[in-house]
Amino acid sequence: MSGTNGSGSLRVIPLGGLGEIGLNCLVLEYGGAAIAIDCGLMFPESFMFGIDLVIPDLSYLHRLGDGFLGFVLTHGHEDHLGALPYVLRDLDAPVYAPPMAAALLTEKLREHGLLERTRLEVVRTRQPWRLGPFTIEAVHMTHSIVDAVALAITTPVGTVIHSGDFKLDHTPVDEEASDLSGLAEYAARGVRLLLSDSTNAERPGVTPSERTIRGAIDRIFSDTPGRVFFSTFASHVRRLAQVIELSQRYGRRLVTVGRSMNNSVRLASQLGYLRYPTSLFADIGELKTLDPREVTLLITGSQGEPLSALIRIAEDDHGQIKMGPDDAVVLSSRIIPGNEKAISNMINHICRRGARVHHAGNAAVHVSGHASQEELKLLIRLVRPQYFVPIHGEYRHLARHRGLAQSAGVPGENTFLLENGHVLEVGAQEARMAAPVRAGRVFVDGKTIGDVEDVVLRDRRHLSSDGLVLAVVAIDQQSGEIISGPDLVSRGFVQADDQEYLQQARDVILNALQRLAPESRSDSMEVKEEVRKALKRFFARTLERRPVIVPVVMEM
Numbered sequence: 001m002s003g004t005n006g007s008g009s010l011r012v013i014p015l016g017g018l019g020e021i022g023l024n025c026l027v028l029e030y031g032g033a034a035i036a037i038d039c040g041l042m043f044p045e046s047f048m049f050g051i052d053l054v055i056p057d058l059s060y061l062h063r064l065g066d067g068f069l070g071f072v073l074t075h076g077h078e079d080h081l082g083a084l085p086y087v088l089r090d091l092d093a094p095v096y097a098p099p100m101a102a103a104l105l106t107e108k109l110r111e112h113g114l115l116e117r118t119r120l121e122v123v124r125t126r127q128p129w130r131l132g133p134f135t136i137e138a139v140h141m142t143h144s145i146v147d148a149v150a151l152a153i154t155t156p157v158g159t160v161i162h163s164g165d166f167k168l169d170h171t172p173v174d175e176e177a178s179d180l181s182g183l184a185e186y187a188a189r190g191v192r193l194l195l196s197d198s199t200n201a202e203r204p205g206v207t208p209s210e211r212t213i214r215g216a217i218d219r220i221f222s223d224t225p226g227r228v229f230f231s232t233f234a235s236h237v238r239r240l241a242q243v244i245e246l247s248q249r250y251g252r253r254l255v256t257v258g259r260s261m262n263n264s265v266r267l268a269s270q271l272g273y274l275r276y277p278t279s280l281f282a283d284i285g286e287l288k289t290l291d292p293r294e295v296t297l298l299i300t301g302s303q304g305e306p307l308s309a310l311i312r313i314a315e316d317d318h319g320q321i322k323m324g325p326d327d328a329v330v331l332s333s334r335i336i337p338g339n340e341k342a343i344s345n346m347i348n349h350i351c352r353r354g355a356r357v358h359h360a361g362n363a364a365v366h367v368s369g370h371a372s373q374e375e376l377k378l379l380i381r382l383v384r385p386q387y388f389v390p391i392h393g394e395y396r397h398l399a400r401h402r403g404l405a406q407s408a409g410v411p412g413e414n415t416f417l418l419e420n421g422h423v424l425e426v427g428a429q430e431a432r433m434a435a436p437v438r439a440g441r442v443f444v445d446g447k448t449i450g451d452v453e454d455v456v457l458r459d460r461r462h463l464s465s466d467g468l469v470l471a472v473v474a475i476d477q478q479s480g481e482i483i484s485g486p487d488l489v490s491r492g493f494v495q496a497d498d499q500e501y502l503q504q505a506r507d508v509i510l511n512a513l514q515r516l517a518p519e520s521r522s523d524s525m526e527v528k529e530e531v532r533k534a535l536k537r538f539f540a541r542t543l544e545r546r547p548v549i550v551p552v553v554m555e556m
Helices: 059-067 099-111 180-189 210-223 237-249 259-270 284-289 309-314 340-352 373-383 395-407 454-466 499-514 524-542
Strands: 010-016 025-030 033-037 053-056 068-072 095-097 120-122 129-131 134-140 149-155 158-162 191-197 228-231 253-257 295-299 328-331 356-359 385-391 423-426 431-434 441-445 468-475 482-491 548-555
Touching (some): 010 158, 025 059, 210 328, 237 259, 373 395, 385 395, 468 499, 524 548
Parallel strands (some): 095 120
């Protein structure tokens, strides 16, 4: 078993989230027993044609067998728990989560038919529990979702602090600041290793408080003569709370639009994080009877997602909601890398409707949920770890964070820059790198998980760039004579009406087949290969293009 490597050492193994944004999953292993912190997904990049979601490759956890003790979640964002409904289909393991994360995960597991078979435990801050050789305590941290926690994990070789996603908001909307005193208590006893969020490691200074956007949003509510379309991540409960309070102040009733927004408002109210009179909310069917000046729409789609409610409204393609010149649209979220073009297109459509658009580029309507450089250094100085590993970020973020740790007093030789699959072994006397393990990405495509390999994506990229040519020829199975064809069907390569060029390609195939001996023409595999080679050479010579060529031989 892998746990026998480095006997007596704590193995730190990132399986996702280091060198990328998303897919967060990090394993702590001691003596063959292991826990995984978070299990997130990422949305497909532009070259991942047809892929719906990307999840981490957790084959290493499967190898641990009964030694794998479960997942421990830091908060409820998709990049930290979104992979679980796919992973738990064939990995029987309990999940330990703070209340909001547990509520969001419950909805997902129910949707996937996994709720009854999954053991889901709700954990509370300052209430330690034990999993094998690990004693774990959740410590409250401020972030862009409620119930975000750091994890203080006591192991046989010392205490590990995992920051989770965080910022040090000293004036949070709910007046519940990060529990720095809880972390300081562990620091006083000695912290062996700090694993810290690197998302904003390149951003100088301090991340502004959530309260700082209140004034800008207040002005939008007071100055807008029509409806306010407010779009943010559905899980950002504290921001939703501010919108609800302002709507109440300005006499606006709220309508939630979008499944995830409906779920978040419902779950947050059930957990007591959102408090409002039920009469404040209206059904979408009541919109026609309400004065536009008395309406706020909480709506999904701030990233310009193709099927989201906001983009359909912006394109004037929503059956129940129309947008007009008196309305305002607030995009209160960061732009996820890769979504820039989709968001830009959506803003153009909103402007065509005549509405005013407020976004982070022209108004103070969003602040990050991640710590900037001064907060990162403050946490390091507070915790005073012996060893430091930056987590959660692209390589440039990790490298910058490592430099910050060194400037905050951690010796350079005690800071480690890991990537997915790397193994850090922390022993009683030293920490050192060990042999890597398998890590990577698994693609979710429709109902299939892991069936799409890199070779399939390569073919999809090839099809998207050079198109497809289907060559059909019928051959007498006995004599090898060509009975009909070749017929060519082109998609994404040349125009169907370019018959002169396609006839040249047919002639190339006929000449190639006529050069074959009759016995070779009766072998369909040889015919297919000859057709493929002849067309490949012809297309490269005449157009310098490489379409996917699919020969079809019908033996008569």
